[in-house]
Amino acid sequence: MAAIGVFCASSSTLEQKWLDLATDTGREIAARGHTLVSGGGCVGMMGAVADGARAGGAHTLGVIPQSLVDLEVADVHSDELIVTADMGSRKNLLIERSDAFITLPGGLGTLDELFEVWTTATLDLHDKPIVLLDPEGFYxxxxxxxxxxxxxxxxxESALVRVTVAKSIAAALDEVESRRPAAS
Known part of the structure; x- marks a missing residue:
């Protein structure tokens, strides 16, 4: 079992296909017995991945800054919801609490999270798998x-190989499961 951090869009005006991708990702995380670690929001793809994971019986951990709680976008149905002081603390905790990362399509916030985990991996601060789930060439x-x-x-070049691109949810989770470091 792994705690999988999923980064994705929180926009509520996305095409249905992106929400479906997020929901299906959450369901497959649950089906494989993993925990979902998310940005703690209840909107857009972030809410959809959490709902999908919960529907499948997965434990969900949300990490959200107080400023977003104040905007009433917190996923109050998370099994565990951690409120941080700011976005930087949120990212640090997401990295700490995740064994691997899957990034779905998203905007600036998603890219910020992706680059944070990617950069810290290239600095050898962690050796956690990083997968871009990109079924349609978004990235x-x-x-x-x-x-x-x-x-x-x-x-x-050594930095580029730290990220794997997967074209399907199954391939993304296969990659996470095959590369996840052993528990210490």
Missing amino acids: DGLLSWLEGLAHTAFVR
Whole structure:
């Protein structure tokens, strides 16, 4: 069993296909017996992944800053909801409490979380699997840009291989399960 941190959009105006992807990801996390660690929100894909995980019987842990609790977007149905002072504390706790990370499509906040776990992995601060769940090529432009930076020495090739791209939910979870470090 792993605690899987899932990063994704919290926008409530997304196409249904993205909400379905999040719901299905949560359900599959549950079906495989894992815990969901999320940003603690109840809206958009973040709410959908938590609802999907709970529907499948998974334990859900949400980590949310007080400022978002004040906006009444906290996932109050989480099995465990941790309220932090700020976004930085939230990210640190998400990294600490997760054994692996799956990033679904999202915007600036999602990218911020992805780059935080990616950067800390390249600095050898953790060796947790990082997977981009990208069934429709959502991240193709970003990955192409980053690969181009490797040719200029701004990004090391060794950093690029720290992230795996999966085209399906099953492939993303297979990758997490095959690469998860042994419990200490």
